[in-house]
Amino acid sequence: MAIMALITCGPLAACKDPVETRREPVDDAKERGLAAIKRAGCGSCHEIPGLDWPAGRLGPSLKGFDDVGLIAGALPNRPDVLAAFIRNAPSAKPGSTMPRMPVTEGEAEDIAAYLYGLDHD
Amino acid sequence: MLDPAGPYSQQVTVLAWALFGLGFFVTAIVVAALWIAIKGPAGWKAKLGGERAVWIGGVAFPGVVLTALLIWGLTLTANLTEPIRGDEMRIRVTGEMWWFRVQYLDQSGAVVMEDANEIHIPVDQPVVLELESADVIHSFWVPHLSGKKDMIPGRRTLLRIEADRAGEFGGVCAEYCGGQHALMGFVAIAHEESDYRRWRAARIDRLALVGDDEPAQEEQQLAKTERSGMASTTSSARASIEDAGLVSGRDLFMESGCAACHRIAGTEANGLAGPDLTHVGSRRTLGAGILPNHRGTLIGWIGDSQSIKPGNRMPSYDMLSAEELEAIATWLEQQK
The missing domain is CATH 2.60.40.420 (Cupredoxins -  blue copper proteins)
Structure with missing residues (x-):
């Protein structure tokens, strides 16, 4: 019986991160994050779930960003690193097409919260 | 409209509220009549169906109300149709x-x-x-x-x-x-x-400074010198303002076809098909009131405007590299 349970649950469990590493941002930070995304015009270059328009394709799509590996394919995936990257990408990753964005530190943290809180699937 | 900021919209707002109010009032009468027709006492029903009610409610009331409304509305908004003085x-x-x-x-x-x-x-x-x-x-x-x-x-x-x-x-x-x-x-x-006079004077000054419609020969020469990698010996005021990044952004703008549709006063860019970009760096919005205006959205718009506003007349310049897009955007940001 125990073996059966292991066989059926094992593959399912492997699909998700261990619970404690998932970041579950608080809801109002996510809301503020989406508002900041709209205000800053992030959609000019990125497709962002929850933002109907614009859905630019010059930069990478941010769909499923909650499960992304390295930030911009190069940086450690931590909220503080993501927030710093959003504010000043060229300094975080030299050569990045993404320029500095006119958002405050607080807004960058909220945007990071929003991106980590995207569709868990 | 419901938050007027001037004498013309003020009158339109008053009229709009009057229409809302009147519409509500008429709806209330109709609902009341409907209630009487369905559930009201027999005496009321008979009166409502009588000829008198039709003459009063169906002809006299709308006739009087609509005529009064027309006269009042036209008087109220007379300032919208006043003749133009000509010195505005x-x-x-x-x-x-x-x-x-x-x-x-x-x-x-x-x-x-x-x-x-x-x-x-x-x-x-x-x-x-x-x-x-x-x-x-x-x-x-x-x-x-x-x-x-x-x-x-x-x-x-x-x-x-x-x-x-x-x-x-x-x-x-x-x-x-x-x-x-x-x-x-x-x-x-x-x-x-x-503030308005200051704003206008600043714009006129800038146009005079760059020599509107007359691409400065010195400036063009400077751009060419910088492009060929030689140190510029011209002591133009511009040389100290423009670092290498700005100069190459300017060159890219001229060489990539942007100048065929866009005009920037004082440069050889004099295309008339698209928006004039002489003051693009000072604008609040990008893409016709739809995006905030900063380097990030400029890069997004230049590189891929067709994803943002499909079918607009500007092609996506995704054949440019990241550095090139950034250089053009940085230069455009300076065009105040």
Whole structure:
């Protein structure tokens, strides 16, 4: 019986991160994050779930960003690193097409919260 | 419209509230009559179905109310149709698919400054807009400042706007004009009188400085020298302002085809098909009132405007590299 349970649950469990590493941002930070995304015009270059328009394709799509590996394919995936990257990408990753964005530190943290809180699937 | 910021929209707002109120009142009467017809006492039902009720409720009441409303409404909004004096400040606004060309005129009707998707006006002063269209019928509407007015190809319509307080007021095209009609907007910015004069003087000064319509030979020479990698020996004021990044952004703009459609006063870029970019760096919005204006959105727009506003006349410049896009955007940001 125990073996059966292991066989059926094992593959399912492997699909998700261990619970404690998932970041579950608080809801109002996510809301503020989406508002900041709209205000800053992030959609000019990125497709962002929850933002109907614009859905630019010059930069990478941010769909499923909650499960992304390295930030911009190069940086450690931590909220503080993501927030710093959003504010000043060229300094975080030299050569990045993404320029500095006119958002405050607080807004960058909220945007990071929003991106980590995207569709868990 | 419900938050008027000037004498013209003020009257429209009063009329709108009166219509809302009257509409509510009439609806209440109809609902009451309906209730009587279905559930009311037999005596009331008979009266409601009588000839007298039809004459009063069906003919006399609407006749009197609508006639009074027409007379009152026309009197109330008389200031919208007052004749134009002729000495008002004039701005020509041309609707194009899908943006607004803005030209500031002097008293003789000559174009003094050109801009796009942004209209600067002083407060407490009527401004006459000459509305035109380059393609299909558009409609010009700043709800805070006035009513709507169609922009008709081959015809010039006049609309007066006035703001009684400083502020930024959003405007839109209010007549369906094609696929991106919904993304055709602009901003009207009302300045206090002194601020307005300062703003205008700064623009005129800049145009004089760059030598409007006369690409400075020295400047072109400088750009060429910088491009070939040689140190410039010209002690032009511009050399100290422009670092290498700005110069290459300028060169890329001229060489990548941007200059064929866009004009930047004082440079060899004199295309007239697209928005004038002489002051693009000072604009509030990008893409006709739809995006915030900064380096990030500039890069996104130049590189891939077709994803943002599909079908607009500007192709996506995704054949440019990240560095090139950034250089152009950085240079455009300086064009205040």
